[in-house]
Amino acid sequence: MLQKDSDIAIVGGGAWGLSTALHLTRAGFSRITIYERAEAIPSPYSAAYDLNKIVRAEYEDPFYTKLALEAIEGWKTPLFGPHxxxxxxxxxxxxxxxxxxxxxxxxxxxxxxxxxxxxxxxxxxxxxxxxxxxxxxxxxxxxxxxxxxxxxxxxAHSSNTLQAIWEHVSTIGVRTYLGEQAGRVVGLVYEQQKKRCVGVRTADGKVHSADVVICALGAHGASLIPELGRSVVxxxxxxxxxxxxxxxxxxxxxxxxxxxxxxxxxxxxxxxxxxxxxxxxxxxxxxxxxxxxxxxxxxxxxxxxxxxxxxxxxxxxxxxxxxxxxxxxxxxxxxxxxxxxxTRDSDYCVDYVPNTDNSLICLSGDSGHGFKMMPVFGKWVVQLLGEGRQTEQRWQWRASTGTDANWGNxxxxxxxxxxxxxxxxxxxxxxxxxxx
The missing domain is CATH 3.30.9.10 (D-Amino Acid Oxidase, subunit A, domain 2)
Incomplete structure (x- = not known):
C-alpha cells in the first residue's frame, strides 16, 4: 500500500503530468517530484504548448461525453476558470x-x-x-x-493553463527539476533481482529514487518505455x-x-x-x-x-x-x-506497466482529445494508486495493436x-x- 509520504516521480510536465501532481497533492501525497526536459513550463515538448484547445463534450461514445462534462465543471473552478x-x-x-x-x-x-x-x-x-x-x-x-x-x-488557453497549474502545485510542495541535464530523464532504474522500477536517471548522471514512477511523456513515452510503442503511435x-x-x-x-x-x-x-x-x-x-x-x-x-x-x-x-x-x-x-x-480506438492508457510490481505507471494515448480532461485527469491516477490496478478496462495496458501506424485512417x-x-x-x- 502506497503511503502518503512515498516518493512519487512524475516524468513530464505537460497537461497530464501536472494534473496528476495536482490531484496527488489534493489526496494528501507530500513527496512529489516532476522531471521536465524543458527549461521552463509550459514545455515546448508538450502537446499543450499551444494557444488554445477545444473544450467540448460531444462524442460518439457517451462514456467520454460523461467524463468531458465533469471536466467542463472543473474548468469553471477558480483554479482553471481564468483560462x-x-x-x-x-x-x-x-x-x-x-x-x-x-x-x-x-x-x-x-x-x-x-x-x-x-x-x-x-x-x-x-x-x-x-x-x-x-x-x-x-x-x-x-x-x-x-x-x-x-x-x-x-x-481553454492551454499554455497559460500549464503555467498556472505548475505555479500552483509548486507553492504547495511539488518539486520540479527542469532542463536538458537535471530535468531530462534518460532512463528508468530497476532493481537487479526483480523488475521493479525504483527511480529515474537524469541526463546529468544522477539517480533519483522513487517508490512509484509515473511516465507522462505523451508522444515521447516510448522513448522510456519501448513496449508502449506497440500500442501507442x-x-x-x-x-x-x-x-x-x-x-x-x-x-x-x-x-x-x-x-x-x-x-x-x-x-x-x-x-x-x-x-x-x-x-x-x-x-x-x-x-x-x-x-x-x-x-x-x-x-x-x-x-x-x-x-x-x-x-x-x-x-x-x-x-x-x-x-x-x-x-x-x-x-x-x-x-x-x-x-x-x-491509439487505434482513441482510448487512453492509464495503467501500471505489466511486470513492474505496481511501481511504474504509464499515462498515454491522449489521441488528440486529452487536454480537455486536465481538470479531472489526475483523479483517475489517484484512483489507480488506491485500487492497485486499473478497473476501467478500456484504459488498461495493451500489449500490442499491430505495427501498421496507418490505422489512423x-x-x-x-x-x-x-x-x-x-x-x-x-x-x-x-x-x-x-x-x-
Missing part, C-alpha cells in the same frame, strides 16, 4: 463534405441533442443564414454549411496562425470555436499576441523508425518548422474563403507540427490520408528546389 472561455461551439460540414464527416457530425450531435444538460443550448443550423445568427462576423459564403451550435463548449497534426491587427482581433473577439469537419477548426484570436490559430483536420503524420516505433524528432524544433504540408494549407485556405475571405490570402506564421500519442472523426514525416521533409525540399 476557460465558453464561447460556444459551432460544428459544420460543407456542401462538399464526404459522407464520413457528415456521419460523425450527426453521431456526435445525437449524444447531446436530447440530453437535458445540453439540449437547451443546442441549435441545429441549416445554411448560411442560420449560421450567421451565431457567427455574424463570418463574411464568407458558408457554402452548403449544415451543422449545429452548442452553447456548453468553447476552448506518435502522430502529429499541422498548426498555423494568421497575425491580425489590434482592430481585426477586436472584431473577431468572442466568435464561437468553429470546427468544419471536412476542412479544419479555429478559435477567437489570442488577445495578447493577436494570433488567429487554425488547424486542418486529417489523419496526421508519423515518424516511424527502423524498429517500427513512431516517436517525435528529438529536437525541440523538429523539421519541418515554419512549414505545413501543401494539402493542409489548401484546406485552411478553403476554410478561410468560406468564413473570412479577407484573411484567405494572408501569410501563415508560426507553422508547425503538434505531436500527440495516438479508420478513426471515425478523421478525414483524409496520413503520411510519414520523412515524406513531408522530402516534399518541402522539392518545393524549395522548384523555387530556385
Amino acid at each position: 476557460y472561455h465558453q464561447t460556444g461551439y459551432v460544428v459544420a460540414a460543407t456542401g462538399q463534405a464526404p459522407p464520413k464527416a457528415v456521419e460523425h457530425l450527426e453521431k456526435a450531435l445525437s449524444t447531446i441533442e436530447q440530453d437535458p444538460v445540453f439540449s437547451p443550448g443546442i441549435k441545429r443550423l441549416n445554411g448560411a443564414k442560420d449560421f450567421k445568427e451565431y457567427t455574424w462576423q463570418y463574411s464568407g459564403p458558408l457554402t452548403g454549411f449544415k451543422g449545429y451550435f452548442n452553447r456548453l463548449a468553447g476552448y 506518435a502522430r502529429s497534426w499541422s498548426v498555423a496562425h494568421v497575425q491580425l491587427s489590434e482592430r481585426e482581433a477586436d472584431f473577431l473577439r468572442g466568435i464561437p470555436t468553429t470546427n468544419v469537419r471536412d476542412l479544419g477548426f479555429f478559435f477567437e484570436p489570442d488577445p495578447k499576441t493577436r494570433l488567429f490559430k487554425l488547424c486542418p483536420l486529417g489523419i496526421g503524420y508519423t515518424n516511424t523508425g527502423k524498429n517500427g516505433i513512431s516517436l517525435p524528432p528529438s529536437d525541440v524544433l523538429p523539421p519541418p518548422q515554419d512549414f505545413i504540408p501543401k494539402d493542409d494549407e489548401l484546406k485552411l485556405r478553403q476554410l478561410l474563403r468560406e468564413t473570412f475571405p479577407w484573411m484567405a490570402d494572408r501569410p501563415f506564421v508560426d507553422q508547425r507540427l503538434c505531436w500527440f500519442a495516438d 479508420s478513426v471515425s472523426w478523421r478525414i483524409g490520408e496520413g503520411a510519414e514525416l520523412s515524406d513531408l521533409i522530402e516534399a518541402k525540399s522539392k518545393l524549395l528546389r522548384a523555387r530556385l
Whole structure:
C-alpha cells in the first residue's frame, strides 16, 4: 500500500503530468517530484504548448461525453476558470463534405441533442443564414454549411493553463527539476533481482529514487518505455496562425470555436499576441523508425518548422474563403507540427506497466482529445494508486495493436490520408528546389 509520504516521480510536465501532481497533492501525497526536459513550463515538448484547445463534450461514445462534462465543471473552478472561455461551439460540414464527416457530425450531435444538460443550448443550423445568427462576423459564403451550435463548449488557453497549474502545485510542495541535464530523464532504474522500477536517471548522471514512477511523456513515452510503442503511435497534426491587427482581433473577439469537419477548426484570436490559430483536420503524420516505433524528432524544433504540408494549407485556405475571405490570402506564421500519442480506438492508457510490481505507471494515448480532461485527469491516477490496478478496462495496458501506424485512417472523426514525416521533409525540399 502506497503511503502518503512515498516518493512519487512524475516524468513530464505537460497537461497530464501536472494534473496528476495536482490531484496527488489534493489526496494528501507530500513527496512529489516532476522531471521536465524543458527549461521552463509550459514545455515546448508538450502537446499543450499551444494557444488554445477545444473544450467540448460531444462524442460518439457517451462514456467520454460523461467524463468531458465533469471536466467542463472543473474548468469553471477558480483554479482553471481564468483560462476557460465558453464561447460556444459551432460544428459544420460543407456542401462538399464526404459522407464520413457528415456521419460523425450527426453521431456526435445525437449524444447531446436530447440530453437535458445540453439540449437547451443546442441549435441545429441549416445554411448560411442560420449560421450567421451565431457567427455574424463570418463574411464568407458558408457554402452548403449544415451543422449545429452548442452553447456548453468553447476552448481553454492551454499554455497559460500549464503555467498556472505548475505555479500552483509548486507553492504547495511539488518539486520540479527542469532542463536538458537535471530535468531530462534518460532512463528508468530497476532493481537487479526483480523488475521493479525504483527511480529515474537524469541526463546529468544522477539517480533519483522513487517508490512509484509515473511516465507522462505523451508522444515521447516510448522513448522510456519501448513496449508502449506497440500500442501507442506518435502522430502529429499541422498548426498555423494568421497575425491580425489590434482592430481585426477586436472584431473577431468572442466568435464561437468553429470546427468544419471536412476542412479544419479555429478559435477567437489570442488577445495578447493577436494570433488567429487554425488547424486542418486529417489523419496526421508519423515518424516511424527502423524498429517500427513512431516517436517525435528529438529536437525541440523538429523539421519541418515554419512549414505545413501543401494539402493542409489548401484546406485552411478553403476554410478561410468560406468564413473570412479577407484573411484567405494572408501569410501563415508560426507553422508547425503538434505531436500527440495516438491509439487505434482513441482510448487512453492509464495503467501500471505489466511486470513492474505496481511501481511504474504509464499515462498515454491522449489521441488528440486529452487536454480537455486536465481538470479531472489526475483523479483517475489517484484512483489507480488506491485500487492497485486499473478497473476501467478500456484504459488498461495493451500489449500490442499491430505495427501498421496507418490505422489512423479508420478513426471515425478523421478525414483524409496520413503520411510519414520523412515524406513531408522530402516534399518541402522539392518545393524549395522548384523555387530556385
